[in-house]
Amino acid sequence: MEIELHVTNAPADDAMLVYRMDVTEPLSEPPLSKGEFVFVRGITGISANFMAWGRTLGWPGAVKTALKVLSGKRLFFGVKSGNSMVQSGWANIGFCRHYVIESDSIVLGELWTAPEHRGKGLASVALRRVIVRLHDCGFKRFYIDTKLDNPASQRMIEKAGFSNRIQ
Numbered sequence: 001m002e003i004e005l006h007v008t009n010a011p012a013d014d015a016m017l018v019y020r021m022d023v024t025e026p027l028s029e030p031p032l033s034k035g036e037f038v039f040v041r042g043i044t045g046i047s048a049n050f051m052a053w054g055r056t057l058g059w060p061g062a063v064k065t066a067l068k069v070l071s072g073k074r075l076f077f078g079v080k081s082g083n084s085m086v087q088s089g090w091a092n093i094g095f096c097r098h099y100v101i102e103s104d105s106i107v108l109g110e111l112w113t114a115p116e117h118r119g120k121g122l123a124s125v126a127l128r129r130v131i132v133r134l135h136d137c138g139f140k141r142f143y144i145d146t147k148l149d150n151p152a153s154q155r156m157i158e159k160a161g162f163s164n165r166i167q
């Protein structure tokens with residue numbers, strides 16, 4: 001199904017780029033240069049990663065992250081190394097603050113890599129890996145957006161395999 005993209009809440013000053021990927025066949029997981037990929041969808045993942053969230057985000061941040069996962073509409077993913085998160089991101093199921101999407105599609109966002117680990121492929125590999133996992137769970141359409149003035153983010157998105165810019 002094709003839908004029209006309605007940008008409802010775009011940032012006023014920075015142009016937003018929106019990419020879409022439709023996955024039609026199984027994908028393979030690329031290797032990570034460092035750490036362990038984590039994908040948190042439920043209570044087991046929360047308990048396994050709570051300490052790393054606390055060390056990286058502080059304990060209020062860890063509680064907030066756990067509550068977001070428990071909402072059932074948001075999945076946490078990232079790269080854990082030495083008991084802290086060196087990379088993180090979110091996958092939202094069927095909703096986006098900026099544009100209207102299909103209820104069974106995924107919006108990826110809030111990508112972050114610790115400054116000392118940037119440029120080593122962590123974010124693009126983690127993005128690709130979360131797409132593989134979610135595709136295995138039955139999701140087929142993925143969106144991601146970034147700002148025009150963020151070339152590192154644009155490059156990361158393209159490296160993860162998003163070649164179709166729809167806005």
Ligand SMILES: CC(C)(COP(=O)(O)OP(=O)(O)OC[C@H]1O[C@@H](n2cnc3c(N)ncnc32)[C@H](O)[C@@H]1OP(=O)(O)O)[C@@H](O)C(=O)NCCC(=O)NCCS
Binds near residue numbers: 113146153
């Ligand atoms: C965007 C961000 C998550 C990328 O993380 P990362 O782990 O460094 O990403 P990757 O290494 O997978 O890919 C980054 C690519 O951008 C390139 N890059 C970095 N700065 C760049 C710049 N100023 N111009 C062009 N390319 C740039 C890197 O060299 C790398 O490409 P390469 O492998 O071809 O050399 C990280 O820079 C970050 O946390 N930024 C702050 C938060 C942010 O802007 N998040 C994005 C919100 S959508």
